[in-house]
Amino acid sequence: MIRNVPGVGFVVGVPTGPLPPPRVSAQDRITQIATELAEMIRTGKIPPHERVATQRRLMTEHGISRATAGGILSRLVAKGLAYEIPYLGTLASPRHLWPPKGTSLALSPIPADHVRKSRVVQARNEAAPGRVR
Structure with a gap:
């Protein structure tokens, strides 16, 4: 019997034991983790102007890629729950900037x-104005 095992691929043999849970898409994972962090910001576990998380910490804690970690922090910034300061990180926004x-x-x-x-724009074969080097 040939079957498709999510996260593994095609496998030959009879099913043994429980099947692994299906993989979650990167966008769903970003939404899930961003929602958890947003709740921590809203409840005060992450106070305003304190670092939300680093990409490295998110990667370690959740087993995700750097791109996914960056997507999480970008999502919080885009929704107004956090802001970025270069070379400092992503910080929690003050309450008056939060979305509903x-x-x-x-x-x-x-x-x-x-x-x-x-x-589509047609190119014209004309000389450039002025002096061109």
Whole structure:
């Protein structure tokens, strides 16, 4: 019997033991961890103007990649729960800058009517104005 085991691939043999839990997408993981950190900010476990977390700490604690850790911190900044200072890190925002309590940390879907507009411009074969080196 050939079967697909999530996180492993195709395996030959009869199923033995419980199947591993399905993998969570990176975006879902970002939302999950960002929500946990947002709750810590809102409850005061991370006070205003204190460091939220470093990418390295998030990577170690949650077993995630640097890109995912950066996505978590960026999501908190984008929603107004944190701010970044170069060479210092990501810090918790003061309460008056927070979004309303029910604000979701999930990515907003792109509207169905959103279309990138582009146009083709014909190049003209003309001399450049002024002196060109």
